[in-house]
Amino acid sequence: MKSPLFWKVSTLLGCILLLLVPLMLVGNLISERESYRNEVENTLRQSTSGPQQLVGPLIAIPVTEVYYKQEEAKKVEYKKRYMHFILPETLQVVGNQHVQTRNIGIYDGQIWNTDLNIKAQFTTEKLAELQGETMTLGKPFIVVGVGDARGIGAVSISKINGETLSIEPGAGVYGALSGIHIPLTDNALAAKTVSLEMSLNLAGTGSFAVVPVGRNSEMTLNSNWPHPSFMGNYLPVKHEISASGFQANWKSSWFANNLAGWFNDNEIPEWSAIPAFSVTVATPADQYQLTDRAIKYAILLIALTFMAFFVFETLTGLRLHPMQYLLVGLALVLFYLVLLALSEHMGFTPAWIIASLVGALMNGVYLQAVLKSWKRSGLFVLALLGLDVVMWFLLRSEESALLLGSAVLALALFAVMYLTRHFDWYSLSQPKRTLPSGSTDKDTMRLWK
DSSP: OOOHHHHHHHHHHHHHHHHHHHHHHHHHHHHHHHHHHHHHHHHHHHHSOOOEEEEEEEEEEEEEEEEEEEETTEEEEEEEEEEEEEOOSEEEEEEEEEEEEEEETTEEEEEEEEEEEEEEEEEOHHHHHHOOTTEEEOOOEEEEEESOGGGEEEEEEOOBTTBOOOOEESOOSSSSOEEEEEEOOHHHHHSSEEEEEEEEEEEESSEEEEOOOSSEEEEEEEESOSOEEOOSSBOOSEEEEETTEEEEEEEEEHHHHOGGGGOOTTSOOOGGGSOOEEEEEOOOSOHHHHHHHHHTTHHHHHHHHHHHHHHHHHHHOOOOOHHHHHHHHHHHHHHHHHHHHHHHHHOHHHHHHHHHHHHHHHHHHHHHHHHTOHHHHHHHHHHHHHHHHHHHHHHHOSTTHHHHHHHHHHHHHHHHHHHTTTOOTHHHHSOOOOOOTTOOOOOTTOOOO
């Protein structure tokens, strides 16, 4: 307990623990600013439309089925009403998506607008199977469902079997499904096949999805957004991503998705839960995510800096007060606050460069007075800038972050071991001896006398 080395190390650990408090405050500020940005995205969603999922086209047939039950020696008639769906044999969807960035103050969000060309072909053979003495069929109609009806723009339809049909608002089916429907006439259903070709303009935010309701379904999507996220039920069979946008193609069939099983006569489909081709207009790692990741390395940066000072003290005999350690640590914490403030206005990389230079200037001027030398101060400043460069690569190289971080720690440990390989650590553990009057203490390696 009387060893100067013990108290030195304990005090430095105490300084690091004290610096956790401002680091925590900066972390809370990052979360708060990020929540403001998320509110902007919610505002855009509420003002325009939310994520969109296209379901259809489907042929929906209202069915009223009569059945009887024996109750108390008499036959009682009951009626059951449900929708019978005929799914297309083939479905082809081609979309051209245009993504726009909207700003609210210093925050922004994305809104997309997609022009869709839809082709579907149905067979009417199953209509004959529904005919019976106990069944009454209503008027069939084609259903095209979407996630948010506010995003429906221009809708146009070509002739179905040579006949022009009207388009009506609302899906017209049971359950929470928004969209449009197209009433079918007897002439349209007279043929063995019903071919539909239509175009639809759909706007939204976040994800865009198409349910592969066809026995064979295919979707092709072109977009100007270079940051798509294909996380969903089905990955595209092929895709190309460039700085100008992406192109993706999906294919599926009932053999792979068993989608026909979702449309049972006795149940209302869970429209939002049906598996679908999907892509999200994803926001790349923004300044808040990157700054939050950066602050996780703050303790490593502070510990390496303190270790460098400690080795410098040990090798030179120059003494640094714990307050001087603490002030340098606070300057390192301030780096993250400056980084957050600047990144909201100029982007993460320029903000990182400026924040690094500001921190280097502060520490350089201060360390010149502490270390009594511009040369020593310059070496430490260059070392800090080098650590900032390494940290930047750590943030940008997600796949090799662990490898790079391990290499930095290994090099730092090797440097300490190499510089102190001839040093007698027991000399630091000896308690301070009493000196005769008039003599001087020549033990320059003693810490904090």
